Each structure stands twice: as structure tokens, then as C-alpha cells.
Amino acid sequence: MVFYPLFNAFFLMIKKCRSRYHDDGMEMFVAMKPSSTAQTSIPSQEEGLPGSRRVWAVLSVSLAVVLSVLDGTLANVALPTIAHSLNASAQTSVWVVNGYQLAIIATLLPMAALGEFISYRKVFSAGVVVFTLSSLGCAMADSMSGLIAARVIQGVGAAAVMCCTSALLRHTYPAKTFGRGLARNAFVVTASSAAGPSICAAVLSVAPWEWLFVINFPIGILALVCARALPMTPRQPRKFDLQAIVLNALGMSLGVIGLNQLNESPALALTLILSAALCLWRLVKRCLGDESPLLPLDLFKIPRFRWAIAASFCMFAAQMCAFVALPFYMQHSLGRTIVQTGLLMTAWPVGSSLANLGLSSFVDRVQAGSLCATGAGLQIIGLILIVALPHGTRDLWLLCGLFLAGVGFGFFQSPNSRDMLSAPPRSRSGAAGGMQAAARVNGQAWGAALAGLCFSLSASEGDDLALSASIGFSLIALLLNLRRRRLFQTAPLAD
Template identity: 45%
Template sequence: MLLMALILVVLDGAIANVALPSIAASLNADASHTVWVVSSYQLAVLVALLPCGALGEIFGARRVYLAGVVLFVLASAGCTFAGSLPVLVAARFVQGLGGGAIMALAAMNLRLAVPQRMLGTIIGFNAVTVAASSAAGPAVAGAILSVAHWSWLFAVNIPLGLVILAGGRALHARPGSRKRIDALTLLLNTAMFVLLFWGADRIAEAPLQSAALIAAALACLGAILARERGNPAPIVPTDLLASPAFRIAVIASVMCFAGQMLSYVALPFYLQHTLGMSPGLAGLYMMPWPIATVIMAPISGRLSDRMGTAWLCTCGGTLFAAGLLAVALLPADPWHLVFLLGTVAAGAGFGTFQTPNNHILLLSAPKHRSGAAGAMQGTARLTGQTLGAISMSVIFQTVALGPAPKIALFIAGLCAVAAALASFTRLRFDRTAVPDSGE
């Protein structure tokens, strides 16, 4: 049930891209404005993650999680029946808020529901779910759009969401802390991500305006930290970030996902423009990456229950980097073996890295702070992906289309190297995770 909800949230972040031309034609909207159908959802998830993690600790993980499912289902109905682009964008934003609650508290609910000895394996299946759902998004959207109106992309969430709600009654109903949450801090958190997202979106077109917006976002972060100083359970989990193991794992996750997003955007251009493949053939050549990730993530999860996670993350990050750098630096061959071997290595390395890194993010936090840990895990992933998308946009703005994909893959490889090096520095903290004592 938890994995089904996660599938819905990840799929809805990946399926709308394919439908944008259909949405523009159906709603008589400008194509450039339809991008907000995707962006509003991503922004709302980012806005919701940290507050929902805190709310889950205050009111109980099950209660806030299921409230997120309800919001997600209702907003999906709003998307289904939207008659104009502004209504659809607004409904997508609300849907993202519900998705943020689901993502933030999935880890906390897993930790409450699963025995300690099985957490690594379950986190591995969680990573497989995210990777497979993300990779399958375009194919699922294409299949639905080939037989139905674009609104069915969102309508299918309604019956599935109702099934998740029915199954949610079985979740562990751990009582919350009943602490109060600061409304101004919530507003500052929202403003921080809106300004950051807006500034990032303007970085290539208006660098000075972008810098001012990002500076304002940082000022909001400073105000949040000042208001929450001394709070034992802050929205921005500075108490958890004070732990070296947790802090390093967050940094490594950001770098890893930045490399992943850079690669995912660059590879189709490399295959179609550099190697001259058709879109269909390019899609087939991109499949080995997610397949390798799906295979390695649960294996890495089982290993993380038995050995140091820092070694696994270091090896995974190194393999991820080697695959990307091979594709970026080695000349293409007539059979595309370099590309295939490189992307298989990158996918296997990504899967090997991600599961144990999530494992340490969850287990280096006390159980009563699992909501904040899960929210920070999601925030790190989305922050990295946003940085990767921004970097790709800047590369396309400053470099000719021909060399741009390989430059992006090289930078993605450097991001993977940074993730591996960060994980290597965690070796001395590998045994410092807080025991699963129930507190």
C-alpha cells in the first residue's frame, strides 16, 4: 500500500511532460505556459516535504499521510475535470502538496511497520519503486494517451487512491508529540522554495534577477533557522544535520541526483543528435539504465543490512561516475557498446549507491524524528534533480547543441565522483547510526 502510493506520486511527476502538447491544444493554451503543469507539481512537493515531516511527528504519521492521500485524490479529480490551464495548474499544485505529504511520511511509516532487520531490504524495494516508476512514466503516459484523453492520466489516480485509503487503516497509529508548529515558519518555508524555484527558472534569461531571488530564498532560510533556534524538532532538521553521518549522506544524495537528472536530460539529445538515432530507438537504448538500477537496488538493500553503508555508497558512486565518464569521454563505436556498457554501469552504480544512502538517512535519526528524516531525504532528491535540470538549461544556453550532451554527461560524472568522495569520508561515522530503540 505504501509502495502503491509512492508509485502514484512519482508517476504523476513523470507522466505530465508527455501530455503537454495535448493539454495545450485541448485547453487552447500557449505551449510555453503549459510547462507550469509540471513545474507547479514539483514546486508544491518541495514546499510540502519539510512541513509535512514535522506535522507527521506532531499529529502522527498515519494521520498526516492519509490526509495527503485524500488531498492527492481530490486534486486528481480537479485535474481530471479542469476546463482551463489556470485551473489545471492550481489543481496540480494542490496535488503536489498531497504528494509531498505522502513522500515525506512514507519512510516514517515504513520504519514503524517493518522490523529493524528488514529495513535495508524494504528500503531497497522503495528505491526500485521510485526508479521503475520514474522510468516507466513516459511509457505509461504514452499508452494512456494512445487510447484516451489526457484527463485520464489523472483520473486513474482516483480509484487507486481510494484503495490506498482503505488499506491505510492497517498502518501503525503511533501518537504524535502534540507540539505546536509555527505558522510563520511554514510561510517562510513556502516563500523560500517559491523564490528558489523562481530564481532557478530565470537563471539563464535574467541572471541578476535570478541572483536576487535566490538571495531572498537564502534570507528566508536564515529567518527560519533563527526562529527555530533551540527547537528540539525544527522544520529544517538542523538537529539531524548536526550528525556528520546524516549531513554527509544528504550532500551525497544531492550530488547523486543532480548527476542523474543531468544524464536523463542529456542522453536523449546525445542519442538522437550525436548518434543519429530515431526517438523510438533512443528510447530502447535508454532502457538498460533503469533495468540495472532495478536489479541492483534490492541487492544493495540486503547488503546494507549486513555491512557498512559507506563502503556500498562509495563503490556505487564510483561505478556511477565511471559509467557516465566513459560515455562522455570515450569515442562512440559502430555497435554503441561503450554507450550500453557505460549506462549499465551508471544504472548499477546508481542503484548500489541509493539504497544504502537512504538507509543511513533513515537510521541515523531517532525513530521519533523519522518524519523529518524522510522529508529531508525527499528534499535532497528533489533539490539535486532541480540543480541538474538548471545545469542542463545553462549548458544549452551557453554551448552549441552538438557538444552540449557530452559536456553535460561529463559534469554528471563529476557529480557522481563528488557523491562517492562524500560517502568515503563517512567511513569513520558508519557505526554511529542511532539504534532502533523506539525513540
């Protein structure tokens, strides 16, 4: 049990810290545990949380983000190992990933609505608990069906975390540094994504695949302990429409399943997509006359929010389309090995991480449309550089193209998130965060499906077609950002 000393040290540390807190009144734990007055008071938008308490609140959010991002990456990389260990086919094992993603897509908006009703901190904390316990369920699963069921539950916990993250950060940071906080959070996301394959390889080299899920437990416990410092947000009176929740789950899930079936069964895919469209149409119609709709149609009346959602969908679709196509392009067209491909592709998330880290110092002072347009343009240049390279190109030029595309995506991500989440009133932060996550997940699903469609149209030129489609999505995002740069140069944000 190679990880036993780590767990032993972790729990000894917690025990020691708790003892010191009760005996000595350590300042850091006092900061983590708000007083009864602080629990009921809502931090103002201008001030946010006090400095010491803010540190622990941000740490809780960051740890939960690391959990959700790393888990998706680790499961993808370890899928062949898991399938072999559980004697499952590759087609069946894919549902370890699909079940997790579908659970997130189906429950994002209901969890966001629940956060507005009972407070984001409670939903976030419950999500961390569900995610952590279901991770142990994944580790103890002795069959593929049991693992898939645990992954679905894990996806529900991840959805609760994702939809509340942005709202909690908006109540944690002062208004003048909210963009900086989002940039730092984006850095955590991209850094975790970049480190995922290496962590997976390191764990599998010394332990069985079950430990990929066991390592979530101490991280989840620490995130839950730090969650005591998170702000208590005001509750919004609302009713829960069960029919709207079912329509949302069916519409989102059937659409993604249909997109994934485009290559294998076009007729079934078309049926599923049409069924999803019908469910979503019924959902929109049902929400139009509702004072507290599950689908936040009221937010789409805010132009700044509407444009940011559209640009986000296009950029995430472009990124995922490129991520699906690049391994095939580099191995088949450029003759790189699997190991070389993995190392080269790391340049993209590294570029995004560094861009987000650099943006944190001035993202709140520069107009979002300008930064987002710059990011989309850099991503286009990077992708064109990759596609235009001849077969004998040295790895350095490939790294430059991938790094530049990653920097472009990082330049887009943080300013766009700030624009999107600052435009609605603070009382609708949860709904805005839910739509932000929904735009990201659906953009990724459409990008992956479009890449698959390109490969089905041409087995030999599919990677080139998919990269061209990625450039096309990036170009649409560039045009959207240039347009909103002109529209919102002086438009104020919502209070």
C-alpha cells in the same frame, strides 16, 4: 469509455470483499484492520508490525509511491498533448509540471512536522485523499489555469505522502530488515519511473489525456483502504510557527524558480536566488532557538545523517543533470532518433530497479559507506563510457553505459537512505523523511538548472559540458562516501 469495465470490476471487487469480511471474517481484512489495542500500541523498533498486517501496510505505501512517481512521469511525457488540447503555449504548459514540483518543495517540511504532531498515518492518509481527489480535478479541468491549480493541490498531497513514507516504513519493518524494506521501496520507485513513458503511450493511444489522471482514482482508493493497516506512531508535542512555514515556502520556491530562470533572465534569476537565500537564512536563525524547529537543525548534529544528506544531494543532482543532457547528446552527437533515445534511456531506471532488488537481500549486513561509494564509482564509469564512445558506436555499448550508471545509482540509493533514516531517533523519523525528500528534490532542481546553464554557455557543446558536470557531482559523492566509510565503520545507529 474503455476504462469503464475496469472501474466496474474494481468496485465490484471491493463490494464483494467487504461483504465477505462482514460475513466470514476474512483473515486478510482482519489483518488490515488493527484492533483498538493495536491502534494505540506502538510497534517496537525490533519487531515492527506483525507479518500479515505488515504486508497490507507496505502495499499501501507502495501504491501511494506508484501514484506520486507515475504522475510526475506521465505529466512530463503528455505535456505537448495537454498543451495542444487546451490551446496553451509550451511556456504556459510547463507550469503543469512546475506547479506540482513547487507545491511539493514548499510543503515537504511543514507536512513532516504535522506528521510528528498528529501521527504519520493520518497525514499520509490525508495526502492520499487530497492526491486522489485532485487527480479527478485535473481530469475535469477545461482550461490550463484550472489544470495548473489542480496540480498545485495535487503537489500538496504528494508532499504529505513523500514525507511520511520513510517514517511509516521504519515503524513497519523490524530494525534488522529496515534496509531491505527501503530497497524494495526504491525498486517500486525506479520500476514506476521506467514504466511511466510506456504507460503514458498506451493510455494516449486509446483515450484522451484526461485518463492519465483518472487512472489514479482506483489506485488511490486501494491505497487508502490498505492504509488502515499502517502503524499509529507516537505524537510529538510541538507548536507550529507560521512565520517559519512562510519563510520555508518562500526560500525553497524562490530558489527553484531562480534556478530555472538562469538561462532566460540572469538578473531576475540572481534576484530570486538571493531572496531565497535571505529567507532561508532568516529561517535558520529563527529555528536555532526553537525546541521543535520546522527546519530540523538538530538532525544535522548527527554526523551520519549530515553526510548522507550531502551525498544524496550530489547524486540526485548528477542523475538529473545527466537526464537533461542525454537526450540531446544521443540525438545531436550520436545521431539517434527520438524513439531510439527513449528506449536507450530506459536502461538507466531498469539498472537501478535491478540493483535495488538485488540489494534487498544484504543491504542490512554491509556498511553503507562501502555500498554507496561503489554505487557512485559505477555511475562515474557508466557516464565516462557514454561520453567516451565514438559517433559510430553500436547501441549495445550505449546500453551498457546507461545500465551501469543506473546500477550505480541503485547501489547508492537504498544504503544511503537506510543510513540517513536510521541515524536519527525514531521520534524524529518524520523530520528525517522530510529532509530526505528535500535533498532529493533540491538536488534534482540544481542538476536540471546546471544542465540548462551548460547549454546557455555553449549551444554546440552544452550536452558534453552537462555530462561532465554530472560526472563532477558523482565524483564529489564518491569522495563523500569514501570519507564516511572511514568515519562510520563501527559507529552505532541511533535507537
